[in-house]
Amino acid sequence: MQNHVLLVSCLLFRSTHADNGGMTSEFHASTREAVEAYSDRVTQAVLGFAETASIVLGDGLGWYAELAAAGEAGRTASDLALATDTQSRYAQEWLEQQTMAGLVEVVASAPSGAGARRFRLPAGAAEVLVHRGTTTALLPMVRMLRAGVAGMPELLEAYKHGGGVTWDQVGDEARQAQAEGNRPWFLEQLPQALASVESLHSVLSRPGARITDVACGFGWSTLALARAYPQSQVTGIDIDEPSIVAERGNADARGPSANVEFYVADGADPVTAHSQDAVFIFEALHDMPFPVQVLSAARTMVKPDGAVVVMDEAVAATFDPEAGSPDEKLLERLMYAYSLFLCLPDSMATPGSAATGTVMRPAVLERYAIQAGFAAVEQLPIGDFSVFRFYRLTLPDREGDTTPRLAAARRP
Numbered sequence: 001m002q003n004h005v006l007l008v009s010c011l012l013f014r015s016t017h018a019d020n021g022g023m024t025s026e027f028h029a030s031t032r033e034a035v036e037a038y039s040d041r042v043t044q045a046v047l048g049f050a051e052t053a054s055i056v057l058g059d060g061l062g063w064y065a066e067l068a069a070a071g072e073a074g075r076t077a078s079d080l081a082l083a084t085d086t087q088s089r090y091a092q093e094w095l096e097q098q099t100m101a102g103l104v105e106v107v108a109s110a111p112s113g114a115g116a117r118r119f120r121l122p123a124g125a126a127e128v129l130v131h132r133g134t135t136t137a138l139l140p141m142v143r144m145l146r147a148g149v150a151g152m153p154e155l156l157e158a159y160k161h162g163g164g165v166t167w168d169q170v171g172d173e174a175r176q177a178q179a180e181g182n183r184p185w186f187l188e189q190l191p192q193a194l195a196s197v198e199s200l201h202s203v204l205s206r207p208g209a210r211i212t213d214v215a216c217g218f219g220w221s222t223l224a225l226a227r228a229y230p231q232s233q234v235t236g237i238d239i240d241e242p243s244i245v246a247e248r249g250n251a252d253a254r255g256p257s258a259n260v261e262f263y264v265a266d267g268a269d270p271v272t273a274h275s276q277d278a279v280f281i282f283e284a285l286h287d288m289p290f291p292v293q294v295l296s297a298a299r300t301m302v303k304p305d306g307a308v309v310v311m312d313e314a315v316a317a318t319f320d321p322e323a324g325s326p327d328e329k330l331l332e333r334l335m336y337a338y339s340l341f342l343c344l345p346d347s348m349a350t351p352g353s354a355a356t357g358t359v360m361r362p363a364v365l366e367r368y369a370i371q372a373g374f375a376a377v378e379q380l381p382i383g384d385f386s387v388f389r390f391y392r393l394t395l396p397d398r399e400g401d402t403t404p405r406l407a408a409a410r411r412p
Contacts, residue, residue: 074120140181148341164349289353
């Protein structure tokens with residue numbers, strides 16, 4: 001790579017600064033170093049894009065799954081192609097590329113000839129790229145971004161002329177990827193996370209408690225709430241009809257539950273004021289074009305001694321490229337990627353949108369909450385929950401406040 005970068009730099013300088021007697025050798029050297037460094041950064045980005053696309057290939061063609069099934073023995077390119085009904089020449093190229101990228105490894109004890117060489121998944125790869133429904137699976141993230149990038153022509157138009165790209169335009173792959181990524185966290189981790197906050201757990205444990213899950217997506221959070229608190233009545237609502245259809249299928253597949261129901265509805269279709277013990281908005285507020293109105297509706301529908309909880313991305317408090325640990329910086333980069341290709345365009349497809357984007361800083365949420373009539377925002381002591389942070393919105397004195405409010409919500 002370094003030789004390639006140096007070649008690019010040399011060609012650049014020869015074409016732009018030839019016979020420029022006014023430029024010192026020190027200027028040439030320092031500028032060349034800057035060009036080399038930036039070129040390296042762009043080259044790494046190009047490789048990242050290409051290798052992400054190669055993961056999409058391996059997933060879509062069943063190659064990772066077959067390599068996982070083969071175990072330590074691995075597969076030759078022809079064996080892999082035969083087992084997956086694909087073309088061996090493509091399989092060979094992909095296996096070699098994956099090996100160079102560190103995503104696949106060569107079986108050292110196997111013959112070294114090109115046709116006889118065997119490849120296998122390294123330790124830990126199956127948990128990340130093959131196994132479904134676990135908190136270590138990262139393929140949903142890959143599929144999510146692939147779905148967003150696939151709409152590049154529409155994104156370019158929106159970025160240039162305004163408007164956005166709706167969740168419907170992005171399509172089912174993004175819906176399914178988001179649901180698949182969140183599912184294990186909701187079903188396996190959410191009940192104990194909520195139970196760890198005694199003040200919230202006591203509200204949810206009330207006999208006959210009524211709980212609304214606003215913008216519930218495929219309904220995994222709704223089902224988790226219903227099963228964790230069987231004495232409650234939990235309602236999941238979403239404006240996206242395909243998601244509601246999937247929600248009902250998910251509920252049926254997991255067995256009958258008398259305390260859960262799903263409806264296609266805006267975030268605050270008419271609901272009796274002060275009728276809900278708790279209102280949740282899981283990883284959805286930043287997508288909504290009118291977050292203040294949605295929060296206002298949640299404040300209206302919840303009881304004076306109830307709870308309104310927002311779970312959203314655990315981004316930094318402020319935009320500061322120099323601050324944060326390496327992991328925190330990676331999280332910021334990932335959230336901006338989601339925002340560029342998915343969340344912000346979806347929100348901006350609605351005229352008058354707040355255009356929040358995925359990177360909703362805590363101060364932005366607090367501003368929305370105050371504008372919606374809440375007294376304050378409290379960060380709940382729930383940690384290590386994927387890339388999310390939980391907030392409880394503190395209710396003001398509710399005496400005399402009985403005016404119902406309506407709002408429109410959008411949920412990918």
